Amino acid sequence: xxxxxxxxxxxxxxxxxxxxxxxxxxxxxxxxxxxxxxxxxxxxxxxxxxxxxxxxxxxxxxxxxxxxxxxxxxxxxxxxxxxxxxxxxxxxxxxxxxxxxxxxxxxxxxxxxxxxxxxxxxxxxxxxxxxxxxxxxxxxxxxxxxxxxxxxxxxxxxxxxxxxxxxxxxxxxxxxxxxxxx
Amino acid sequence: xxxxxxxxxxxxxxxxxxxxxxxxxxxxxxxxxxxxxxxxxxxxxxxxxxxxxxxxxxxxxxxxxxxxxxxxxxxxxxxxxxxxxxxxxxxxxxxxxxxxxxxxxxxxxxxxxxxxxxxxxxxxxxxxxxxxxxxxxxxxxxxxxxxxxxxxxxxxxxxxxxxxxxxxxxxxxxxxxxxxxxxxxxxxxxxxxxxxxxxxxxxxxxxxxxxxxxxxxxxxxxxxxxxxxxxxxxxxxxxxxxxxxxxxxxxxxxxxxxxxxxxxxxxxxxxxxxxxxxxxxxxxxxxxxxxxxxxxxxxxxxxxxxxxxxxxxxxxxxxxxxxxxxxxxxxxxxxxxxxxxxxxxxxxxxxxxxxxxxxxxxxxxxxxxxxxxxxxxxxxxxxxxxxxxxxxxxxxxx
Amino acid sequence: xxxxxxxxxxxxxxxxxxxxxxxxxxxxxxxxxxxxxxxxxxxxxxxxxxxxxxxxxxxxxxxxxxxxxxxxxxxxxxxxxxxxxxxxxxxxxxxxxxxxxxxxxxxxxxxxxxxxxxxxxxxxxxxxxxxxxxxxxxxxxxxxxxxxxxxxxxxxxxxxxxxxxxx
Numbered sequence: 199x200x201x202x203x204x205x206x207x208x209x210x211x212x213x214x215x216x217x218x219x220x221x222x223x224x225x226x227x228x229x230x231x232x233x234x235x236x237x238x239x240x241x242x243x244x245x246x247x248x249x250x251x252x253x254x255x256x257x258x259x260x261x262x263x264x265x266x267x268x269x270x271x272x273x274x275x276x277x278x279x280x281x282x283x284x285x286x287x288x289x290x291x292x293x294x295x296x297x298x299x300x301x302x303x304x305x306x307x308x309x310x311x312x313x314x315x316x317x318x319x320x321x322x323x324x325x326x327x328x329x330x331x332x333x334x335x336x337x338x339x340x341x342x343x344x345x346x347x348x349x350x351x352x353x354x355x356x357x358x359x360x361x362x363x364x365x366x367x368x369x370x371x372x373x374x375x376x377x378x379x380x
Numbered sequence: 381x382x383x384x385x386x387x388x389x390x391x392x393x394x395x396x397x398x399x400x401x402x403x404x405x406x407x408x409x410x411x412x413x414x415x416x417x418x419x420x421x422x423x424x425x426x427x428x429x430x431x432x433x434x435x436x437x438x439x440x441x442x443x444x445x446x447x448x449x450x451x452x453x454x455x456x457x458x459x460x461x462x463x464x465x466x467x468x469x470x471x472x473x474x475x476x477x478x479x480x481x482x483x484x485x486x487x488x489x490x491x492x493x494x495x496x497x498x499x500x501x502x503x504x505x506x507x508x509x510x511x512x513x514x515x516x517x518x519x520x521x522x523x524x525x526x527x528x529x530x531x532x533x534x535x536x537x538x539x540x541x542x543x544x545x546x547x548x549x550x551x552x553x554x555x556x557x558x559x560x561x562x563x564x565x566x567x568x569x570x571x572x573x574x575x576x577x578x579x580x581x582x583x584x585x586x587x588x589x590x591x592x593x594x595x596x597x598x599x600x601x602x603x604x605x606x607x608x609x610x611x612x613x614x615x616x617x618x619x620x621x622x623x624x625x626x627x628x629x630x631x632x633x634x635x636x637x638x639x640x641x642x643x644x645x646x647x648x649x650x651x652x653x654x655x656x657x658x659x660x661x662x663x664x665x666x667x668x669x670x671x672x673x674x675x676x677x678x679x680x681x682x683x684x685x686x687x688x689x690x691x692x693x694x695x696x697x698x699x700x701x702x703x704x705x706x707x708x709x710x711x712x713x714x715x716x717x718x719x720x721x722x723x724x725x726x727x728x729x730x731x732x733x734x735x736x737x738x739x740x741x742x743x744x745x746x747x748x749x750x751x752x753x754x755x756x757x758x759x760x761x762x763x764x765x766x767x768x769x770x771x772x773x774x775x776x777x778x
Numbered sequence: 779x780x781x782x783x784x785x786x787x788x789x790x791x792x793x794x795x796x797x798x799x800x801x802x803x804x805x806x807x808x809x810x811x812x813x814x815x816x817x818x819x820x821x822x823x824x825x826x827x828x829x830x831x832x833x834x835x836x837x838x839x840x841x842x843x844x845x846x847x848x849x850x851x852x853x854x855x856x857x858x859x860x861x862x863x864x865x866x867x868x869x870x871x872x873x874x875x876x877x878x879x880x881x882x883x884x885x886x887x888x889x890x891x892x893x894x895x896x897x898x899x900x901x902x903x904x905x906x907x908x909x910x911x912x913x914x915x916x917x918x919x920x921x922x923x924x925x926x927x928x929x930x931x932x933x934x935x936x937x938x939x940x941x942x943x944x945x
Binding site for chain 1: 471714
């Protein structure tokens with residue numbers, strides 16, 4: 199058992215080592231699953247961690263692959279682990295320099311759906327955050343243009359939440375063609 | 381858009397480009413703010429083809445969802461099938477037999493060629509070169525017939541399965557493919573003759589819609605659009621999946637990141653795909669195609685109909701809670717689709733249906749970067765730039 | 779063309795009689811100008827139908843017009859979302875009468891495999907459809923067949939769905 203642990207520590211990815219050294223207090227959990235480092239960080243420090251990941255010259259996660267969210271309301275184990283935070287905002291990052299990926303997860307409680315926008319760090323974040331807002335209703339503070347992107351502007355509800363039915367709430371049958379401004 | 385008009389000192393005009401416009405290939409919309417013919421501001425709008433793929437992933441089981449992936453990037457459904465099952469397999473922790481990996485590469489590369497051919501035809505059509513459209517569809521029809529013989533469908537192939545593929549290659553498949561790739565470079569040369577040194581084509585694409593490598597990375601561009609800027613990044617090389625590390629190929633890169641370079645990169649990628657296909661055919665291993673695991677793979681149809689064991693296996697795999705059960709956890713798997721990085725992020729709660737399936741489409745980020753390439757250019761460049769990006773609405777809006 | 783040779787008047791069949799309707803319909807039938815409203819996978823098969831191998835122009839329908847005001851045949855091919863439906867309705871309204879509509883593929887006809895919150899479950903809820911094509915996506919031959927069916931319908935003098943009578 200001890201030997202195994204030693205081997206693990208030797209091959210610990212650089213990103214985990216550096217995060218532990220610099221942002222240890224923000225890390226809620228960490229894991230390495232299937233070659234990707236996964237870290238769960240506190241919402242308040244999420245921006246700082248992401249900024250660090252991008253700007254640190256040794257890490258240089260300059261490519262924001264994806265921003266999305268998961269509604270954990272039907273995932274009991276996740277809810278228990280992260281203090282009943284309903285949503286988990288997920289950032290996938292890639293470093294061209296190190297050719298490696300990291301996944302940053304940020305728990306977001308339903309009663310406070312705001313989180314700092316990372317549009318200032320990566321321009322790619324703009325639409326990805328808009329989509330997450332559209333689909334989950336998570337509010338990205340400081341986003342320059344937080345509007346719906348996939349659904350029409352007058353749409354109500356957030357389709358990818360678990361309490362939204364697959365067939366919708368009758369939006370596809372109701373139309374007021376006079377009102378629509380195409 | 382009102383504020384832009386109020387600010388205007390000269391005569392400004394707002395032009396709504398799409399969603400129904402011949403150059404938007406369906407459902408893209410860009411609102412252009414023009415000063416004469418130069419573009420001051422471009423605002424792309426997405427969502428006109430939003431279908432709810434990600435929501436469907438929470439209701440269909442892992443094998444049923446393959447059908448949905450076909451309809452996402454409908455120029456190259458085989459690549460989507462491939463990327464999706466690879467993500468599920470990695471989450472399951474299984475690896476398919478060598479022969480299956482080779483067949484998947486073969487099909488993925490053929491579909492890369494099919495994708496680039498259609499892109500070539502329509503991009504040229506938008507700029508007025510109708511013959512290229514006819515030429516590229518002539519080649520695409522040959523690919524269609526190979527796909528149809530292999531998978532049973534021209535377009536919506538649903539060829540892969542979790543743990544394998546639908547069926548082995550048909551008899552005579554190798555000859556068909558070899559014949560196609562022998563003739564293909566000649567056919568592509570015709571297009572080169574028509575376009576590559578064509579004065580009109582060069583004037584309309586060279587220096588049009590340029591983007592630098594750093595900006596491209598910042599905007600999250602991938603695939604040919606990124607490589608045209610000079611960044612030699614290809615997931616087939618950077619993170620070799622399936623058996624891509626066993627084939628050799630070059631990654632073509634451009635220098636200026638303009639529409640012309642994107643054209644050249646795609647043209648060269650088709651030739652490289654031919655090389656990969658030759659290697660795959662030469663080294664195609666024998667042996668089983670599908671994973672021999674009754675918990676994951678459906679039995680052959682003849683077994684399901686003719687033997688009681690086969691029928692029970694079939695039943696067990698199909699029934700919810702008995703078949704493919706993916707262990708709890710999450711995984712992000714990216715593949716190099718013809719358009720760029722196609723990623724599937726799957727969260728599993730341990731059942732036979734995904735808890736959340738997130739698709740990371742390349743087109744979404746390409747379309748987002750469009751204003752960066754358009755602003756400051758001329759209104760007629762819009763068509764050239766949009767064509768060069770190959771934004772697929774199905775993938776953009778999901 | 780519905781031509782009848784005239785009664786035996788000693789003119790050796792040099793006179794033919796017909797009706798204006800029949801002549802006009804004959805003209806309409808053989809010069810359909812399609813407006814392709816292609817959104818998704820079916821649009822790719824529609825392109826294949828127009829391209830070299832299948833060549834829809836053999837049936838007098840090669841004048842593809844992307845302007846609804848110049849066309850008389852709307853081909854709805856692909857999924858129509860709730861965001862797109864007002865656009866489609868507006869395009870249909872802009873087409874001059876008489877106009878025909880082909881609903882190409884399962885998604886346009888009934889929503890297909892996508893029974894989701896955002897997808898119209900059949901465009902015929904909002905615009906009249908003359909010919910439906912099954913398939914996901916239909917083969918180019920199916921689309922050609924649908925165009926031929928529209929031609930038959932025109933030749934028979936029947937008015938399109940949603941239009942009172944052809945003038």
